[in-house]
Amino acid sequence: MPGKLYLIPNTLGTKESTHVIPADVASIAVSLRHFIVEDLRTARRFLRALDREMDIDGSQFYMLNKRTTPAQFAEYLKPLKAGQNVGIISEAGCPGVADPGAEVVKLAHQAGIEVVPMVGPSSILLALMASGMNGQNFAFVGYIPIKKDERIKTIRQLENRSRNEHQSQIFIETPFRNNHLAQDIVSNCNPQTRLCIAYNLTMPDEFVVTKTIGQWKGKLPELHKKPAIFILQG
Structure with a gap:
């Protein structure tokens, strides 16, 4: 059974994440170990803010930007097809809205993978x-x-x-x-x-x-x- 693709909203700045990120969203985000991210440093900082004890170094990050190739997009789906849940984290705000995450979501739908949009700031x-x-x-x-x-x-x-x-x-x-x-x-x-x-x-x-x-x-x-x-x- 394939994993789920979670669309995880990021904060819009450096204010405390608890102000804009619901607790349930934070809990799911820090439970994942595979992430597709627009900016590695921003994503790591965001996850650390959600849970200082999270094993970030034990997590796998895949880069998503305008230079990402179609072959890389397909590669990013492999953990999902192997049954692992994966999160997409935008540099700020909601994945897939004014950022490149939509391409991964499109491929996930084509592969029959469940896509889960999560509540956060836009x-x-x-x-x-x-x-x-x-x-x-x-x-x-x-x-x-x-x-x-x-x-x-x-x-x-x-x-x-x-x-x-x-x-x-x-x-x-x-x-x-x-x-x-x-x-x-x-x-x-x-x-x-x-x-x-x-x-x-x-x-x-x-x-x-x-x-x-x-x-x-x-x-x-x-x-x-x-x-x-x-x-x-x-």
């Missing part, structure tokens, strides 16, 4: 919950283009879509480009369009504020190197 959903935007109709569109002209074109397209479909548009950027993205949004959207900026969710300096573009002008927060979520609705 910056995307937490930001949407607190934004006051439409939670009945929304789209997460991932990363915005890097080149300025393409970025501005995409921002305008998302604003039009949000207005025409009454759909909240959720997107992210690499933290060191957040300030450029925020400024381009404010410079190119209608003054009445609403923008939610959320960063460091679940952390002591958590910030979630929704204003119109007109209200944000000249008053944008400092976002450099802060994990941020942007939500736009016209």
